[in-house]
Amino acid sequence: MVEASWLNLRNALARLLDECKNMKELKQIHSHIITSPGIPIHDHYFLVTRLLFFCATSHSGSLSYATNVFHHIEHPNVFVYNTMIRAHATRMINDGSDAHSCPSLILYKQMFRNGVRPDHLTFPFLAKECTRRLDAHAGKSIHVQVIKVGLSEDLFVQNSMINMYASCGFLNHARCIFDEMSARDVVSWNSMIIGFLRGGDLDSAFDLFKMMKKRNVITWNSIITGFVQGGRPKEALDFFHEMQVLDDDGTVRPDKITVASALSACASFGALDHGKWIHSYLKRSGLECDMVISSALVDMYGKCGCVERAIEVFKEMPEKDVLAWTTMISVLALHGFAEEAFDLFKEMQIQGTKPNHVTFVGLLSASAHSGLVEAGRWCFDVMTQVYSIEPQAQHYACMVDILSRAGLFEEAEGLIQSMPMEPDVFVWGALLGGCHMHGNVEMAESVAHHLFDLEPLNHAFYVTLSEIYAKANRFDDEKRIRAFMKERGIKKTVPGCSMIEVNGIVQEFSVGGSPQVLMEEIEWVLNGLCEEMKMGDHPPDINSGD
Template structure:
């Protein structure tokens, strides 16, 4: 699901220039800097919050006229008719005191209406002097030239706060466009920083994929983080797999507040799921007082990702009981769980639910349905849904081709591979793993060699270790042991245990016991990190009749606490899925199962005669 918490940046530009501005990740650098320049060049008068009790247009005109430079005295002894009587200077009186000169920092700038708005901080009264002779400011007013108007919240907004808001908006803007360096530069140039500024920088690094820098900035914060900061930090921890750092953030949240907020709780769920700590994720999920669709989606997808499809279906049933309606994302995840279990009835129920509720199909829902029906053996239904899909991507074609490959229809898989290429959609690495596996299970050696060479020559795709493993298995099944061994020696990466295991199985199948000695020398050079290494080594010793070494290796496997996951198979009967494990003897219907198997073996024996 990858990506579960999505952010859209909205920037409010003051004075009604724009109501909102949405930024997408593919914007060019030039557009970003032009918008930043536009925000930076906004003058402080544009940021004035106008009071409801604004003076009339006549008062603003008088204020502007009072601020204009004095005109030359008239030759007539009469006073100008434009001069108010209260402003005339009578003989014997001292001239009015001139207002102190304003400093450049406190000087008004901008348009005429904006300068007139600044005069609201000294409202006129019946006993106050006329606008032509402003009264002297008191000591308090001289010390704080940016004092707010008596209107309180409706007064003039301070200039540092406005600059900080513009800087935070610019940092968020650069982060949304992936320009982390420019976001850091804007942040460093800010004189004052609040939690919004820090959150903008942390989220910018997270959006840009620089998760280490995001956590470093989070550690440098000198203010208390908010929900957005914590969510961004937890996303970085999840992407890095830094479960210890995520636990530290979790502990900080528990110390500050008893109950987790929904946004932080969902971010914690996502972090623990990405770190594959499902028991901690389930603990957080159970303690959430309120769960939305995101909470259920993260938990269900985490169980499916960690190969626990049965638990995912149980949780989906609990989601329905809670009253939360599933969306397309949850239904696609549940269909993946049904495909893993082979639960055809559950998958059909989800399909009917989609049709009954009128949920719009997209490429993800269609691909999940194709994959579910194909893995459950309903190839005709899968093919029918595939043809009904209005839009198909690479994953859709891969799901259909994989369905043919799983059920041994290698030729049909290659046919639809050719149709995919003819449609103009280039295959990816997963597509070639699927078609090489189809060739392997049907013995199409020449076709497999041609596809392997086609990867690099036509599509410029470098083979993975899985591609080499498929080719080794393909050549080994065909009895070309020496060719498979030669391919392993020219691999650009270290062969995995599974690759050597495929070659060993080919040696056993074709009676090449002497060749296993060469494999044994290479296997000793591998790192013994998992149980697969010891199982392979034990099989090699058994193939060479070295039973003492077999016993020693199996003892090491037990001492290290490693175990090999046994083979299993799933079957659904009357809507109930049953799992059978190799060596299992405690099934409730074991007697009936053994009786049916005996009848089948007898029928096979009779058909062979």
């Protein structure tokens, strides 16, 4: 009878723990466990470890309370240690703890000293903390321990080590583990591909992608997003269409991330027809058009020149967050609708949405494109004084652009000198652009030298300075700059190109080569125009560069 009552009590408390929703309820259950007489040691241990698990892993839990419970457990087993290591590995660094300490490793050492053997779950949690902290040094120590304990062939552990090394930028280490694996799953491939994409090695990521026999939605999202962010949006869009073609059984369908990335690709090179098709695909597929996707649609339509359609999508949104407002403001700024951008900002304030630093980049850009100096100054003041947003380099670059376009060089120079960070190429580049506009040769020479120091092989700065010299009739200095570029081998490494959508097909035109059929058609049209201009006594100047 006594044993039955113990079991009933244990089961009742276990059920309460399963249904527990917050720390207040948990503390009440904990007091029941402590004050209940006659509970056998093994049942008490079972309940306390369940309680610890809630404290350490639940969003409603408390890491400090879990730590206190942990210190009162005699002879913690591997489950208890793994629970605490997991809790520390997944918590936020800004929770008041020392960002330089690594409590998971401290727990691991304690675990080892107490003779508790780690298992295949211990090391992935340890690797996760190293990944979150980008601490490759500690990660290498973990890897050594993995080998010593004999878990270097465990798939779960190997995947965590690949992810840790790749996230910390040690792609060679990650690739070594990957190549030595006797068996790989989709997580192994994804971790390696994502590592290459983060490191900017798109070709290596693509090579692995082609070798994969089985892909999931994470694989496709990674390669599409990676190529968009890596400046190769046309290929990203090709991946999106390939994903749909290969989805024979409907197991790997595009999700919201896929669609948002594909829309971003369309926005990057003005593929309006593709963007419209994706918009209609959204409606057909039944995917929820949430704020993220709606904002991506606004961005796509705006960058493709359909401002009215962007406004329509924006107005159709039932709810708008800061991303949505900022995207619409940026679209208006891009097309020179400064007044409308500021009106929208006022509406955003009335609706109670707090702007972020990107919002003010859009407003400052609008001011620059429309030459609104006072509006730019107002933005800069409101950002800092009302919203306590510390200006970043891009804000200073916008403000310098506004001032230098207006010929206010002393104020622009003073602003640069007041910057709490070192001015980057965008800040100095904005000032050089103003010097080019107003023919300020003396300041241009000084600014150009800053840019030469920052990016000595960037041809654009030398070309701009030579053009400023030419406008001032200082042709000897222009020749000197051109000769210097030739001597140092500084030339335009990436040929100029432009992309345009023709009948739903994106065509790329480049100095380095373009589609032959289209070039023949273009030459035919240009020759016809030349003949008409000759007949009208307007001989074309083919060397003008205009």
